[in-house]
Amino acid sequence: NAGVTQTPKFRILKIGQSMTLQCAQDMNHNxxxxxxxxxxxxxxxxxxxxxAGITDKGEVPNGYNVSRSTTEDFPLRLELAAPSQTSVYFCASSYAQGEISPLHFGNGTRLTVT
Amino acid sequence: AQTVTQSQPEMSVQEAETVTLSCTYDTSESDYYLFWYKQPPSRQMILVIRQEAYKQQNATENRFSVNFQKAAKSFSLKISDSQLGDAAMYFCAYGHSGGGADGLTFGKGTHLIIQP
Structure with missing residues:
Protein backbone atom coordinates (compact mmCIF):
# COMPACT_ATOMS: atom_id res chain seq x y z
CA ASN A 1 0.00 0.00 0.00
CA ALA A 2 1.93 3.03 -1.28
CA GLY A 3 -0.64 5.71 -0.31
CA VAL A 4 -0.32 8.88 -2.41
CA THR A 5 2.57 8.89 -4.88
CA GLN A 6 3.77 12.06 -6.56
CA THR A 7 6.31 12.36 -9.35
CA PRO A 8 8.71 13.98 -9.92
CA LYS A 9 10.16 15.06 -6.56
CA PHE A 10 12.03 18.01 -8.06
CA ARG A 11 11.85 19.86 -11.35
CA ILE A 12 13.31 23.00 -12.87
CA LEU A 13 11.41 24.60 -15.74
CA LYS A 14 12.19 27.51 -17.97
CA ILE A 15 9.61 30.25 -18.34
CA GLY A 16 7.02 29.25 -20.92
CA GLN A 17 7.62 25.51 -20.69
CA SER A 18 4.87 23.08 -19.79
CA MET A 19 4.81 20.02 -17.60
CA THR A 20 2.52 17.58 -15.83
CA LEU A 21 2.83 16.69 -12.17
CA GLN A 22 1.67 13.15 -11.62
CA CYS A 23 -0.35 11.95 -8.65
CA ALA A 24 -1.66 8.47 -7.95
CA GLN A 25 -3.34 6.92 -4.93
CA ASP A 26 -4.05 3.27 -4.22
CA MET A 27 -6.47 3.70 -1.32
CA ASN A 28 -9.63 3.89 -3.46
CA HIS A 29 -10.27 7.41 -2.21
CA ASN A 30 -13.02 9.41 -3.86
CA ALA A 52 -13.59 10.30 -11.81
CA GLY A 53 -14.68 12.81 -14.42
CA ILE A 54 -15.46 15.56 -11.90
CA THR A 55 -13.09 18.42 -11.10
CA ASP A 56 -13.51 21.89 -9.65
CA LYS A 57 -11.43 24.98 -9.02
CA GLY A 58 -9.96 25.81 -5.67
CA GLU A 59 -8.59 29.10 -4.38
CA VAL A 60 -5.70 29.55 -6.85
CA PRO A 61 -6.49 27.72 -10.14
CA ASN A 62 -5.07 30.20 -12.66
CA GLY A 63 -2.29 28.76 -14.79
CA TYR A 64 -3.19 25.14 -14.01
CA ASN A 65 -5.40 22.40 -15.40
CA VAL A 66 -6.41 19.01 -14.08
CA SER A 67 -8.16 15.87 -15.24
CA ARG A 68 -9.52 12.83 -13.44
CA SER A 69 -10.08 9.98 -15.84
CA THR A 70 -9.70 7.28 -13.17
CA THR A 71 -10.24 7.08 -9.42
CA GLU A 72 -6.51 6.53 -8.90
CA ASP A 73 -4.91 9.33 -10.93
CA PHE A 74 -5.15 13.11 -10.70
CA PRO A 75 -2.47 14.85 -12.80
CA LEU A 76 -1.85 18.60 -12.61
CA ARG A 77 -0.85 20.36 -15.82
CA LEU A 78 1.12 23.60 -15.92
CA GLU A 79 0.89 25.43 -19.23
CA LEU A 80 3.31 28.28 -19.98
CA ALA A 81 5.18 28.12 -16.68
CA ALA A 82 5.79 31.44 -14.90
CA PRO A 83 8.14 32.34 -12.01
CA SER A 84 5.05 32.83 -9.81
CA GLN A 85 4.46 29.08 -10.08
CA THR A 86 7.69 28.32 -8.24
CA SER A 87 6.40 26.43 -5.24
CA VAL A 88 6.07 23.05 -3.56
CA TYR A 89 3.07 21.13 -4.85
CA PHE A 90 1.21 18.57 -2.79
CA CYS A 91 -1.33 16.06 -3.95
CA ALA A 92 -3.71 14.67 -1.34
CA SER A 93 -6.66 12.32 -1.14
CA SER A 94 -9.41 11.45 1.30
CA TYR A 95 -12.26 9.01 1.62
CA ALA A 96 -15.79 10.38 1.58
CA GLN A 97 -17.71 8.62 4.29
CA GLY A 98 -20.31 11.10 5.46
CA GLU A 99 -18.01 12.79 7.90
CA ILE A 100 -14.81 14.44 6.85
CA SER A 101 -11.75 12.24 6.84
CA PRO A 102 -8.20 13.50 7.11
CA LEU A 103 -6.20 14.24 4.01
CA HIS A 104 -3.46 11.79 3.05
CA PHE A 105 -0.62 13.65 1.39
CA GLY A 106 2.03 12.74 -1.12
CA ASN A 107 5.62 13.80 -0.45
CA GLY A 108 5.42 16.86 -2.64
CA THR A 109 7.08 18.17 -5.80
CA ARG A 110 9.46 21.12 -5.57
CA LEU A 111 9.12 23.13 -8.78
CA THR A 112 11.37 26.01 -9.75
CA VAL A 113 10.59 28.19 -12.76
CA THR A 114 13.48 30.34 -13.99
CA ALA B 1 -15.05 31.94 3.35
CA GLN B 2 -13.36 30.29 6.27
CA THR B 3 -10.03 31.59 7.50
CA VAL B 4 -7.49 30.00 9.79
CA THR B 5 -5.00 32.14 11.70
CA GLN B 6 -1.82 30.98 13.39
CA SER B 7 -0.40 34.02 15.12
CA GLN B 8 2.95 32.50 16.11
CA PRO B 9 5.32 32.21 13.13
CA GLU B 10 7.91 30.54 15.36
CA MET B 11 8.04 28.98 18.81
CA SER B 12 10.95 27.58 20.77
CA VAL B 13 10.85 25.14 23.69
CA GLN B 14 13.36 23.21 25.75
CA GLU B 15 13.40 19.47 25.32
CA ALA B 16 11.04 17.75 27.81
CA GLU B 17 9.07 20.96 28.38
CA THR B 18 5.51 21.70 27.30
CA VAL B 19 4.57 24.06 24.48
CA THR B 20 1.25 25.32 23.19
CA LEU B 21 0.65 26.39 19.60
CA SER B 22 -2.25 28.74 18.93
CA CYS B 23 -4.87 28.62 16.19
CA THR B 24 -8.03 30.62 15.66
CA TYR B 25 -10.53 30.28 12.86
CA ASP B 26 -13.49 32.09 11.47
CA THR B 27 -16.63 30.30 10.34
CA SER B 28 -20.39 30.70 10.36
CA GLU B 29 -20.96 26.94 10.43
CA SER B 30 -21.81 25.00 13.56
CA ASP B 31 -20.54 21.62 12.40
CA TYR B 32 -16.99 21.27 11.15
CA TYR B 33 -13.66 19.58 11.77
CA LEU B 34 -10.29 20.84 12.86
CA PHE B 35 -6.89 19.28 12.35
CA TRP B 36 -3.26 19.75 13.27
CA TYR B 37 -0.68 18.60 10.73
CA LYS B 38 3.05 18.33 11.27
CA GLN B 39 5.56 18.95 8.48
CA PRO B 40 9.13 17.94 9.36
CA PRO B 41 12.08 18.94 7.16
CA SER B 42 11.37 15.88 5.02
CA ARG B 43 8.37 17.89 3.72
CA GLN B 44 5.90 15.08 4.46
CA MET B 45 2.54 16.21 5.87
CA ILE B 46 1.61 14.10 8.89
CA LEU B 47 -1.72 14.20 10.69
CA VAL B 48 -1.20 14.86 14.39
CA ILE B 49 -4.72 15.15 15.77
CA ARG B 50 -8.30 15.91 14.73
CA GLN B 51 -11.30 17.36 16.52
CA GLU B 52 -14.97 17.22 15.60
CA ALA B 53 -16.77 20.44 16.48
CA TYR B 54 -19.81 18.59 17.80
CA LYS B 55 -17.68 16.85 20.43
CA GLN B 56 -17.13 18.79 23.62
CA GLN B 57 -14.32 16.56 24.78
CA ASN B 58 -10.87 17.68 23.72
CA ALA B 59 -8.97 15.21 21.54
CA THR B 60 -5.74 13.65 22.77
CA GLU B 61 -3.10 11.52 21.07
CA ASN B 62 -0.34 10.45 23.42
CA ARG B 63 1.72 13.60 24.14
CA PHE B 64 -0.47 15.76 21.91
CA SER B 65 -3.71 17.32 23.07
CA VAL B 66 -5.92 20.16 21.99
CA ASN B 67 -7.83 22.88 23.79
CA PHE B 68 -10.94 23.40 21.67
CA GLN B 69 -12.95 26.48 22.59
CA LYS B 70 -15.87 26.53 20.16
CA ALA B 71 -17.39 29.82 21.28
CA ALA B 72 -14.02 31.55 21.03
CA LYS B 73 -13.22 29.72 17.76
CA SER B 74 -9.89 28.67 19.19
CA PHE B 75 -8.06 25.39 18.65
CA SER B 76 -4.66 25.23 20.32
CA LEU B 77 -2.25 22.29 20.29
CA LYS B 78 -0.36 21.31 23.42
CA ILE B 79 2.75 19.18 23.11
CA SER B 80 3.90 17.67 26.40
CA ASP B 81 7.38 16.32 27.12
CA SER B 82 8.74 17.85 23.90
CA GLN B 83 11.17 15.68 21.96
CA LEU B 84 13.75 16.59 19.35
CA GLY B 85 11.64 14.75 16.78
CA ASP B 86 8.80 17.21 17.36
CA ALA B 87 10.77 19.94 15.59
CA ALA B 88 8.73 20.81 12.51
CA MET B 89 6.23 23.19 10.96
CA TYR B 90 2.78 22.75 12.43
CA PHE B 91 -0.32 23.64 10.44
CA CYS B 92 -3.82 24.11 11.77
CA ALA B 93 -6.56 23.24 9.29
CA TYR B 94 -10.34 23.60 9.04
CA GLY B 95 -12.76 21.36 7.15
CA HIS B 96 -16.45 21.63 6.36
CA SER B 97 -18.83 18.99 7.58
CA GLY B 98 -20.69 16.79 5.12
CA GLY B 99 -17.71 14.98 3.69
CA GLY B 100 -15.41 17.93 3.13
CA ALA B 101 -15.31 17.59 -0.64
CA ASP B 102 -13.65 20.95 -1.15
CA GLY B 103 -10.67 20.16 1.01
CA LEU B 104 -9.20 21.84 4.06
CA THR B 105 -8.30 25.46 4.73
CA PHE B 106 -4.84 25.80 6.27
CA GLY B 107 -3.19 28.39 8.47
CA LYS B 108 0.26 29.74 7.59
CA GLY B 109 1.99 27.49 10.06
CA THR B 110 4.13 27.71 13.18
CA HIS B 111 7.78 26.70 13.09
CA LEU B 112 8.53 24.76 16.28
CA ILE B 113 12.14 24.62 17.46
CA ILE B 114 13.19 22.17 20.15
CA GLN B 115 16.22 23.24 22.17
CA PRO B 116 18.27 20.28 23.49
Missing amino acids: YMYWYRQDPGMGLKLIYYSVG
Missing part, protein backbone atom coordinates in the same frame (compact mmCIF):
# COMPACT_ATOMS: atom_id res chain seq x y z
CA TYR A 31 -11.61 12.84 -3.21
CA MET A 32 -8.32 14.17 -4.52
CA TYR A 33 -6.68 17.57 -4.21
CA TRP A 34 -3.79 19.68 -5.42
CA TYR A 35 -2.29 22.24 -3.07
CA ARG A 36 0.64 24.57 -3.45
CA GLN A 37 2.81 25.64 -0.56
CA ASP A 38 4.69 28.92 -0.71
CA PRO A 39 7.12 29.94 2.05
CA GLY A 40 5.27 31.40 5.03
CA MET A 41 1.91 31.05 3.31
CA GLY A 42 0.58 27.66 4.30
CA LEU A 43 -1.16 25.49 1.72
CA LYS A 44 -3.54 26.85 -0.86
CA LEU A 45 -5.98 24.70 -2.84
CA ILE A 46 -5.50 24.72 -6.61
CA TYR A 47 -8.03 22.13 -7.83
CA TYR A 48 -9.98 19.26 -6.38
CA SER A 49 -11.97 16.29 -7.60
CA VAL A 50 -14.79 14.36 -5.95
CA GLY A 51 -14.60 11.44 -8.34
